Amino acid sequence: MNKKAKNVILIILAFLIVIIEMIPILVVISNSFKRDIDIFSSTPFSTNFTLKSYISVLKDRTFLRGIKNSLIVALISSAFSVIVGAMASYGITRYKFKGKKFVAYSFLTSRMIPQISLAVPMYMLFRSLNLLDNVFSLTLAHISFNIPYVIWLLLPFFAAIPKEFEEAAKVDGCGEKKIFWVIFIPLVSPGLVVSFVFSFIMSWNEFLYALILTNIRAKTAPLVVNAYLGQYAPMWGKLSAAGTLMLIPAFVITLTLQKYIIKGLMAGGVKG
Amino acid sequence: MSLKNKKKRGNFPLFFLMPAILSAFVVLIFPIVYATGLSFFEWNLVSTQNRAFVFLKNYINLFKDKIFWSALLKQFGFIFIAIPIELVIGFFVAILMNRQFKGVNILRSLLLLPVFILPILSGLTWSFMLQPEYGTINYFLSLIGLKQKAFLAYPGSAYAAVVIQDIWRMWPFMFILLYAGLSTMPKELEEAAIIDGANFFEKLYYVIVPYLKPTIVMAILLRTIDALRIFSEVYVMTGGGPGNGTLLLSLYINKQAFEYFNIGYASAMAIILIISSLILTRFLIKNSFDLGESYE
Numbered sequence: 001m002n003k004k005a006k007n008v009i010l011i012i013l014a015f016l017i018v019i020i021e022m023i024p025i026l027v028v029i030s031n032s033f034k035r036d037i038d039i040f041s042s043t044p045f046s047t048n049f050t051l052k053s054y055i056s057v058l059k060d061r062t063f064l065r066g067i068k069n070s071l072i073v074a075l076i077s078s079a080f081s082v083i084v085g086a087m088a089s090y091g092i093t094r095y096k097f098k099g100k101k102f103v104a105y106s107f108l109t110s111r112m113i114p115q116i117s118l119a120v121p122m123y124m125l126f127r128s129l130n131l132l133d134n135v136f137s138l139t140l141a142h143i144s145f146n147i148p149y150v151i152w153l154l155l156p157f158f159a160a161i162p163k164e165f166e167e168a169a170k171v172d173g174c175g176e177k178k179i180f181w182v183i184f185i186p187l188v189s190p191g192l193v194v195s196f197v198f199s200f201i202m203s204w205n206e207f208l209y210a211l212i213l214t215n216i217r218a219k220t221a222p223l224v225v226n227a228y229l230g231q232y233a234p235m236w237g238k239l240s241a242a243g244t245l246m247l248i249p250a251f252v253i254t255l256t257l258q259k260y261i262i263k264g265l266m267a268g269g270v271k272g
Numbered sequence: 273m274s275l276k277n278k279k280k281r282g283n284f285p286l287f288f289l290m291p292a293i294l295s296a297f298v299v300l301i302f303p304i305v306y307a308t309g310l311s312f313f314e315w316n317l318v319s320t321q322n323r324a325f326v327f328l329k330n331y332i333n334l335f336k337d338k339i340f341w342s343a344l345l346k347q348f349g350f351i352f353i354a355i356p357i358e359l360v361i362g363f364f365v366a367i368l369m370n371r372q373f374k375g376v377n378i379l380r381s382l383l384l385l386p387v388f389i390l391p392i393l394s395g396l397t398w399s400f401m402l403q404p405e406y407g408t409i410n411y412f413l414s415l416i417g418l419k420q421k422a423f424l425a426y427p428g429s430a431y432a433a434v435v436i437q438d439i440w441r442m443w444p445f446m447f448i449l450l451y452a453g454l455s456t457m458p459k460e461l462e463e464a465a466i467i468d469g470a471n472f473f474e475k476l477y478y479v480i481v482p483y484l485k486p487t488i489v490m491a492i493l494l495r496t497i498d499a500l501r502i503f504s505e506v507y508v509m510t511g512g513g514p515g516n517g518t519l520l521l522s523l524y525i526n527k528q529a530f531e532y533f534n535i536g537y538a539s540a541m542a543i544i545l546i547i548s549s550l551i552l553t554r555f556l557i558k559n560s561f562d563l564g565e566s567y568e
Contacts, residue, residue: 010371021444024386087292112497114542121542140299144299254388
């Protein structure tokens with residue numbers, strides 16, 4: 001076989017793999033534009049395009065409140081984690097102090113602690129503080145995985161900045177805090193954006209804490225999506241429409257942040 | 273920097289680290305200490321009896337708990353089946369995509385999508401596709417004349433379905449890390465092998481795999497830690513059933529804590545799960561995350 005023919009075959013193979021990989025996502029999206037009756041018919045190719053599921057989902061107060069809660073929890077926990085995490089990351093990379101390695105590795109380690117293990121004591125704590133089903137306590141829970149993640153993701157960003165920058169700033173009479181805010185924060189801003197986006201996605205996808213720590217008021221969108229499954233008659237149309245809407249952030253980041261995604265994944269994946 | 277300067281900076285690391293350390297105390301350290309404490313008590317939230325200090329009894333009972341062992345076994349089975357398959361697929365697709373052709377960038381982006389998808393949406397979608405009457409997979413099976421099956425109704429096939437769901441979602445994770453590793457590989461290495469007359473498999477064995485080894489180790493460890501705490505996708509797909517067919521560790525803890533309300537017993541398991549992932553994380557740190565000179 002000549003080289004060109006071989007190449008063509010390999011390219012076709014690559015396309016095939018991607019198409020097969022996309023099937024489950026296409027199934028969700030196509031179900032979201034179908035009537036339930038067509039979803040329950042045995043052929044996946046029935047076409048009766050409708051926006052009914054979207055309309056009923058967007059009219060559903062529970063789902064809208066879920067989205068609102070998800071947004072609040074994700075935005076606040078990510079913003080807080082990025083600020084606090086950036087400070088810590090800066091402290092670790094730019095200073096010498098005793099026990100530094102221990103501190104740095106402890107933060108990495110804590111990112112790897114299984115959520116269910118923290119969920120049990122958190123449930124008991126929030127229960128005794130009357131903070132179950134509360135957006136604030138859910139945000140706290142999300143901070144437990146977002147802060148370590150941000151710190152670890154930002155370490156290389158801070159480390160990459162040459163010492164001369166801060167020395168020059170010091171000569172100009174900049175104080176320690178000012179150096180951080182005025183010199184470093186703008187320089188690591190790509191890292192800040194990436195860590196914010198990844199934290200956001202982790203919170204957005206998070207299900208376990210929401211399942212255990214919330215009930216009605218603080219319920220997040222993934223729980224509402226799951227509830228469409230129902231006890232007896234699954235509402236696949238609504239489920240798919242809501243699920244497709246929730247996919248939008250994933251679409252946006254995979255298309256825009258490709259360059260940074262590897263760094264983000266190496267800092268410990270994106271699972272909520 | 274002069275010595276004097278260094279000294280003067282002495283108080284500042286604390287200033288920058290304090291907010292993170294304080295937060296960690298509230299949301300990580302305190303809960304872990306509290307869980308450790310809880311694990312020494314027999315405490316059922318629905319029973320009228322008060323909690324009783326039983327020291328290690330929960331841990332001893334765990335050893336005698338058949339469901340715990342089966343959950344552990346299923347967890348490790350999951351790790352040993354899913355991760356190697358994900359690695360192999362990711363590896364070969366990384367090699368396949370490591371060439372320039374039109375559209376390769378779009379293909380690569382598309383492959384990232386499953387990794388970022390909501391885990392519960394993945395679980396729900398697979399359970400839809402596996403439905404006996406209207407599921408997509410059964411439709412295709414019926415096209416080639418096979419009988420429709422209720423995949424999620426039997427422990428064995430439900431377990432397989434859970435594993436396949438994970439493979440579908442996470443092989444691209446392996447792919448992207450290995451692809452990143454491959455793209456940094458010096459061209460000369462490959463060219464030298466070709467000049468030496470190496471065929472594809474020799475090239476793999478002597479050049480590509482050794483070069484990618486650190487990336488492979490790190491990818492495996494990251495996925496293993498991830499697989500140890502898998503929860504939501506399995507929870508929405510099978511709820512741990514049928515029977516206890518897909519009851520992995522996290523699901524069993526959840527069941528003990530929030531269905532039976534055995535808080536002490538669940539905490540003992542939670543602590544064991546934490547210890548296991550800490551051990552794995554140590555390997556990860558040793559092998560993959562080097563803080564390097566710049567952090568010393």
